[in-house]
């Protein structure tokens with residue numbers, strides 16, 4: 425027994441290993457503290473210096489799409505084509521993650537193929553690409569109908585709908601596709617419904633999540649500028665540029681404004697430069713073309 429103890433002592437994992445292990449454990453222990461300091465500094469810079477997130481991309485394991493899925497982005501998603509090579513790899517990683525997390529359900533016999541999964545996921549990823557956290561917490565499933573669908577909630581036909589209770593976005597594929605086939609009519613069903621999902625989710629998270637804070641703070645500033653007449657809401661209402669539905673309520677307002685911002689940024693910037701800048705800041709949308 426004594427011999428065994430001596431043997432064990434002699435073979436004790438050497439002290440340098442224990443030192444490394446204890447340093448790692450101490451390091452892990454202080455990580456939350458460092459993260460809190462980082463968030464505090466980032467919050468100050470966002471609120472008082474107009475910064476966006478201090479960094480947006482950090483992935484321990486970077487994933488990629490299959491060649492045919494990349495091809496769908498290349499051929500059908502203008503925003504992706506305009507990104508630089510590095511940004512495109514981040515975009516594809518996020519699309520991969522998003523597709524893996526969300527459940528896609530085809531309705532009325534509609535088959536869910538890669539085109540549907542990629543284009544719907546890319547819409548979500550485009551809207552949150554200016555942020556570090558790209559989760560859309562209130563959406564767990566995407567229900568896709570071939571065309572307009574009947575809803576028992578209001579006994580009416582719809583092209584799209586966001587249902588926070590069911591944590592689902594429900595869309596007509598025909599109308600979703602039209603949103604991208606006609607790129608400059610300021611109508612995009614996918615963008616519209618995802619903005620509703622972001623907006624409602626962010627209202628809950630605005631005090632402790634950077635993406636939510638940027639979005640809601642930007643929207644509140646935009647609304648107060650319009651209410652105090654430092655921005656001209658009447659001019660917006662009377663112009664033909666924004667469709668009338670924008671002025672139904674605050675949810676439709678921001679959804680239509682972001683559809684318009686994404687589809688015709690040059691026109692938006694020249695006609696309503698101050699409003700354009702607010703949207704660009706709230707989405708942290710510093711990409712080619714915007």
Ligand SMILES: [Zn+2]
Pocket residue numbers: 616620675676679
């Ligand atoms: Zn709407």
